[in-house]
Amino acid sequence: MSMGHCSEQRTGFEVTKDWNGADQFAIRSPRGASVRAEKNFSRSDSSVGLSAQVCLHGGQVVSWRNHRGEELLFSSSKAIFKPPRATRGGIPICFPQFGNCGTLEQHGFARNKIWTIDDEAPPLNYGDNNSNKASVDLLLKPSEDDLKCWPHCFELRLRVSLSMDGDLSLISRVRNxxxxxxxxxxxxxxxxxVSDISEVRIEGLETLDYLDNLSQRERFTEQGDAITFESEVDRVYVGCPGVIAVLDHGKKRTFIVRKEGLPDIVVWNPWEKKSKTMADFGDxxxxxxxxxxxxxxxxxxxLKPGEEWTGKLELSAVASTNCSDHLDRPGRL
Structure with missing residues (x-):
């Protein structure tokens, strides 16, 4: 898909129109890495090299590529890239609820709303060094319909950044x-x-308690040296460390997951039976x-009135062997 035939500069972003007239916002890092926010996203529109793509629909990262142009995030071949459905893949934002445990739609409404570019984002409040990053700032405020379902006024800000080394970071701030x-x-x-789920293991969650959503959220303690996959898994690991590793032996790649302000880790794979029940997911x-x-x-x-919460996620893709020795000094892919 063409990047567009017209453009303008607005507060540091390049604003263009794609082939169907949707706005898209581009920002580029010193090494040519890019973050692009757009109202519509097509699977045929992909960048090569270090890049990430962010949809204004849902404030959702839908693509993250390394310097070889390899896609690091999964998106279903049956995903629907059109509001009001959330896109199956990438990194949807779940707020103000997760799962079906509340009165709202599954995973809340933030992933189904059209966000805006946040031209007034206060960069110093994020606590990150952006001198070597390409970033885009998004904002979500409640609509009248949202307030009928969830009667709380909030501002949800999201900064998506890509470092010169290709690390992807998301920083969210919720203000009451x-x-x-x-x-x-x-x-x-x-x-x-991942290459094949049978070739994947997660390290860093050993001995932790988890809530098993396949057993009415019953609480268990992880007994394995690492988490491996042989059937459907849907767990909430609680009180997790700030860094865990996801090892993909098939691709000889390790994802390093770093987080702040987010105490839990949810691990999910639907496996064969549930996959066949999901309309926007291949069997x-x-x-x-x-x-x-x-x-x-x-x-x-x-949050009390006037209070603000911050949650941070950083993802790195590093070369790996069958261990996680790269956690301290990873070799970037």
């Missing part, structure tokens, strides 16, 4: 502009692309994906 406290859950519902695509979500699910986050 309400006259009373409110509580919410939050998750970066991250679909990682065999469970083999090529794994969701590893930095989240705040077990205990809701509560």
């Amino acid at each position: 502009v309400n006259g009373k406290p409110f509580s919410f859950a939050f998750a970066y519902h991250t679909y990682l692309s 065999d695509e469970y083999k090529q994906m794994l969701c590893v979500d930095a989240a705040a699910v077990e205990r809701a986050i509560t």
Whole structure:
């Protein structure tokens, strides 16, 4: 798909029109890495080299590529890239609830709304060094319909950044502009692309307690040296460390997941039986994906009027062997 035939500069972003007239916003890093936010996204529109793509629909990262142009996030071949459906893949934002545990639609409404470019984002409040990053700032405020379903005034800001080394970071800030406290859950519902789920293991969650969503959220303790996959998994690991590793032996690649302000990790793979019940997911695509979500699910986050919460996720893709020795000094892919 063409990047567009017209462009203008607005507050540091390049604004263009794609072939169907949708706005898209481009920003580029010193090494040519790019972050692009757009109202519509097509699978045929992909960048090579270090890049990420962010849809204004859902404030959702839909692509993250390394310097060889390899896609690091999974998106279903049956995904629907059109509102009001959330896109099956990438990194949907789950807010203000996760799952079906509340009164709202599954995973909340943030992933189904059209966000805006946040021209007034205060960069110093994010606590990150952006001198070597390409970033885009998005903003979501409640609509009248949202307030009928969830009567709390908030501002949800999202900064998506790509470093010169290709690390992808997402920083979210939720501010209570309400006259009373409110509580919410939050998750970066991250679909990682893997060679084969049978070749994947997760390290860093050993001995932790988890809530098993396949057993009415019964609480168990992880007994294995690492998490491997032989059937459907849907778990919320609680009180997790700030860094975990997802090893893909088939691709000799390790995803390093770093998080702050998000105490839980959700691990999900639908496996064969459930995959066949999902209209926007291929029957065999469970083999090529794994969701590893930095989240705040077990205990809701509560904000008093005027308070603000920050949650951070950083993803790195590094060369790996059958161990996670690269956690301290990874070799970037």
